[in-house]
Amino acid sequence: xxxxxxxxxRVISAKExxxxxxDWRTLVAVIVIPLLIFPALFIALPMLMQSEAAxxxxxxxxxxxxxxxxxxxHLKYQDLKLNLTFEELSDDAENLSDPGSDLDRLRxxxxxxxxxxxxxxxxWEFSILHLSTSEYSAEAKARMLGALYDWEMEVINGTLxxxxxxxxxxxxxxxxDGNPEYADAATKGEQAGLALSLFIPMVIAIWTATSAIQxxxxxxxxxxxxxxxxxxxxxxxxxxxxxxxxxxxVATITSVGVGLQLAGLMFxxxxxxxxxxxxxxxxxxxxxxxxxxxxxxxAIMVVAFELAIAMKSHSVKEAGSLLGPAIIFIMxxxxxxxxxxxxxxxxxxxxxxxxxxxxxxxxxxxxxxxxEHIVVWLVSSLLxxxxxxxxxxxxxKREDLVASLS
Amino acid sequence: xxxxxxxxxxxxxxFGEVSALSSIDLEISSGxxxxxxxxxxxxxxxxxxxxxxxxxxxxxDVLFRGKPVSSMRAKLGxxxxxxxxxxxxxxxENIRYHSRMFGIDDTVAWNRTSHFAKRLDxxxxxxxxxxxxxxxxxxxxALLRALAHGPDILLLDEPTAGLDVTSARTVRTLxxxxxxxxxxxxxxxxxxxxxxxVCDRIIIVHNGTIRAxxxxxxxxxxxxxxxxxxxxxxxxxxxxRARTEEPRSESKLARWWKVFLTxxxxxxxxxxxxx
Numbered sequence: 001x002x003x004x005x006x007x008x009x010r011v012i013s014a015k016e017x018x019x020x021x022x023d024w025r026t027l028v029a030v031i032v033i034p035l036l037i038f039p040a041l042f043i044a045l046p047m048l049m050q051s052e053a054a055x056x057x058x059x060x061x062x063x064x065x066x067x068x069x070x071x072x073x074h075l076k077y078q079d080l081k082l083n084l085t086f087e088e089l090s091d092d093a094e095n096l097s098d099p100g101s102d103l104d105r106l107r108x109x110x111x112x113x114x115x116x117x118x119x120x121x122x123x124w125e126f127s128i129l130h131l132s133t134s135e136y137s138a139e140a141k142a143r144m145l146g147a148l149y150d151w152e153m154e155v156i157n158g159t160l161x162x163x164x165x166x167x168x169x170x171x172x173x174x175x176x177d178g179n180p181e182y183a184d185a186a187t188k189g190e191q192a193g194l195a196l197s198l199f200i201p202m203v204i205a206i207w208t209a210t211s212a213i214q215x216x217x218x219x220x221x222x223x224x225x226x227x228x229x230x231x232x233x234x235x236x237x238x239x240x241x242x243x244x245x246x247x248x249x250v251a252t253i254t255s256v257g258v259g260l261q262l263a264g265l266m267f268x269x270x271x272x273x274x275x276x277x278x279x280x281x282x283x284x285x286x287x288x289x290x291x292x293x294x295x296x297x298x299a300i301m302v303v304a305f306e307l308a309i310a311m312k313s314h315s316v317k318e319a320g321s322l323l324g325p326a327i328i329f330i331m332x333x334x335x336x337x338x339x340x341x342x343x344x345x346x347x348x349x350x351x352x353x354x355x356x357x358x359x360x361x362x363x364x365x366x367x368x369x370x371x372e373h374i375v376v377w378l379v380s381s382l383l384x385x386x387x388x389x390x391x392x393x394x395x396x397k398r399e400d401l402v403a404s405l406s
Numbered sequence: 407x408x409x410x411x412x413x414x415x416x417x418x419x420x421f422g423e424v425s426a427l428s429s430i431d432l433e434i435s436s437g438x439x440x441x442x443x444x445x446x447x448x449x450x451x452x453x454x455x456x457x458x459x460x461x462x463x464x465x466x467d468v469l470f471r472g473k474p475v476s477s478m479r480a481k482l483g484x485x486x487x488x489x490x491x492x493x494x495x496x497x498x499e500n501i502r503y504h505s506r507m508f509g510i511d512d513t514v515a516w517n518r519t520s521h522f523a524k525r526l527d528x529x530x531x532x533x534x535x536x537x538x539x540x541x542x543x544x545x546x547x548a549l550l551r552a553l554a555h556g557p558d559i560l561l562l563d564e565p566t567a568g569l570d571v572t573s574a575r576t577v578r579t580l581x582x583x584x585x586x587x588x589x590x591x592x593x594x595x596x597x598x599x600x601x602x603x604v605c606d607r608i609i610i611v612h613n614g615t616i617r618a619x620x621x622x623x624x625x626x627x628x629x630x631x632x633x634x635x636x637x638x639x640x641x642x643x644x645x646x647r648a649r650t651e652e653p654r655s656e657s658k659l660a661r662w663w664k665v666f667l668t669x670x671x672x673x674x675x676x677x678x679x680x681x
Contacts, residue, residue: 007506007509008507011503011506012507015492015499015503018495018499019492019495022494023494226492227486227489228488228491229490230488230490231484231485231489231490231491231504231548233460234458234460234479234484235479235504235507235508236479236507400421402461
C-alpha cells in the first residue's frame with residue numbers, strides 16, 4: 001500500500017516537473033534569476049558603481065571662485081581637476097549662501113559649482129553654491145569640501161603651534177588604543193554569520209513564497225482552467241495522494257530556486273571574502289542540519305497553503321489575484337523578525353507562525369543551538385505545517401472541483 | 407447477486423438545493439454499448455461522473471461488481487468531454503502518464519496504444535506535442551489514454567462532439583469494434599442518430615430522471631413511433647428544466663452583489679458541465 005502511494009506521488013510529481021520545465025519562461029524564473037540575483041547585487045552592482053565613480057573622478061569640473069583667494073587652498077584646488085574661474089563677490093547677496101543672481105547660472109548648469117570665500121576679521125567664511133540634483137555639481141562640492149577640511153586642519157594646527165600647544169594632544173585628548181577590530185571577541189566567521197542572519201531568512205522566506213506561486217497555480221487552477229483536472233480525478237489515486245504528488249513537484253521546483261539562489265549568494269560571499277569585505281560564516285553541522293529542517297517545514301507549510309488557495313480558485317486569474325497579495329503575510333513577518341533582539345529572547349516568539357521559523361533561521365546562522373527554542377519552533381511549526389496540509393487536503397477533496405470545472 | 411458489472415441503486419445527486427439526478431436505478435452488463443441520451447442539462451454528465459467515481463451520490467450507491475465504484479477506478483477508462491490532455495507533453499507521454507498511474511508497464515501500455523492508434527489512424531502523431539492537435543486528434547488521444555490500461559468498462563462523454571465527419575466515424579467504428587471484442591462502453595451523446603448507429607441499449611435521461619431504457623426497437627415500440635427522434639420527443643415532452651434554480655430566499659441585492667463580486671451568474675451553482 002505504501003509503495004503504491006509512493007508510486008502515485010512519484011509519477012504525479014515527475015509529470016508535473018517535466019511539464020513545468022518545458023516552458024522556457026519557467027527556466028528563466030526558476031534557474032537563471034535565482035542564480036544571478038545575488039552575484040548581480042553584490043558583485044556586478046558594486047563594480048558598476050565603482051566604474052561610475054572612476055568615470056566621475058576623471059572629469060574636470062567647472063567651478064567659479066568668488067571673493068578672496070587663499071593661496072594654500074588655491075594650490076589644493078588645482079590638484080582636484082577643477083577648472084577655476086575667478087570673480088568678485090557681488091553685493092546683492094545677503095550672505096554667502098544666498099545664490100542671488102548666480103541662481104540661474106547653476107540651474108542652467110553653466111557652472112558645476114560656485115565657491116565663495118571671504119576673510120572677515122581673521123575668520124574665513126565660505127559657501128559652496130551647488131545643484132544637488134546634478135551629479136557633477138555634487139562631485140564638485142565633495143571635492144572642494146575635502147580640500148577645505150584639510151586646509152582647515154592646517155590652519156588649526158598652525159594656530160595651535162603658534163600658541164605653543166601640541167595639535168594632536170589638544171584635538172584628540174581621548175583615543176582608542178590599538179586596532180578596534182582586535183578588541184571584538186567574535187570571530188570573522190561569526191561576524192559574517194550575523195551579517196547573513198539579517199537577510200538570509202528573509203530571502204528564503206520571500207523567495208520560497210514567491211517562487212511557489214506560479215507552479216502552485218499552474219498545477220491546480222491551471223488544471224481546472226485547461227480542463228485537465230477531471231481526467232486526473234478519474235485516476236485510481238486518492239485526492240490526498242494527488243495533493244502529495246503536486247506538493248512534491250512544487251516543493252522540488254521551489255527548492256531548486258532557493259538552492260540556486262543560496263548558491264549564488266555563497267558565490268558572491270566567497271568573492272567578497274577574497275576581497276576581505278566579509279568573512280566566510282562559520283556554522284556547525286548541527287546548525288546546518290537544523291537550518292535544513294526549518295526550511296523544509298517552512299516549505300511544507302507555504303507550499304501546502306498556496307496549493308490550497310490556488311485549488312480553491314476557479315481560474316488562474318483568480319488564483320493570482322488571491323496569492324499575489326497573500327505574499328504580504330510572508331513579507332511583513334520576514335521584515336519584522338529582523339528587528340527582534342535575539343539576546344535573551346522569550347521562548348514564546350518561537351511559537352508565533354512564520355516568525356518562529358524566521359527566528360530559528362537567524363539563531364542557527366549565528367550558530368546558537370538552544371534546545372528550548374528548537375523544541376518550541378519544531379513542535380509549533382510542525383503543527384502549522386500540519387494545519388496547512390490539512391486545509392490543502394480539504395480543498396482537494398471538494399466535490400465542486402469537478403462540478404464547476406471552468 | 408446479479409451478474410451486472412455496474413449497478414446504480416436509488417441514486418440521487420443534489421448540488422445545494424438543486425437536484426441534478428433523482429431515483430436512478432440501472433444495471434449495466436458487460437459486452438454492450440450503452441448510450442446515455444439527453445438534452446443539455448438533462449444530467450448525463452453528472453450520471454457519468456457518478457459512474458466514474460469522481461463524484462459521490464447524495465443518496466444511493468454506485469457499485470462496480472458489488473464494490474463502491476470510487477474504490478474501483480482502476481477498472482474504468484474515462485474520456486471526459488474536455489479530453490484533459492497536457493499540451494506540453496506528447497500524445498504518448500500523456501498516455502504513459504495515465505498508464506503508469508494505473509501501474510501498467512510502459513511496454514504493455516505502448517503495445518496496446520500502438521494497436522489502437524493504428525485503428526484510429528494516429529500512429530504517426532504519438533510523438534508529437536498535443537498543443538497543435540485538432541479536436542479530433544485530441545479526442546482520439548484521450549481514447550487511447552483511456553484504453554492503455556485495459557479497462558473493463560469505458561465511459562465516454564460526448565466523444566464525437568466537435569469532431570469532423572471522418573473523425574466521428576472513426577471513433578464510432580472503434581467503439582463498435584470494442585463491443586465486438588467483448589468490451590463494455592457507456593456513451594453519452596445528444597445525437598439520436600449516432601446513438602442508434604452505435605448503441606445496443608439507449609437510456610434516455612431527462613430532467614435528472616431516466617425516461618426510458620431499452621434497445622432502439624424497444625423505445626420505438628414503447629412510444630409507437632416510427633423513428634427515434636419522434637420517440638425521444640414523446641418521452642421528453644415535458645418542458646426541460648432550467649439548468650439550475652436559485653434559492654428564493656436570496657435578496658435581489660445579495661444576488662447582484664454575488665454576480666458583481668464573482669462575475670459568475672447564479673445559474674452556475676450546480677456545475678457548468680454540458681449536461
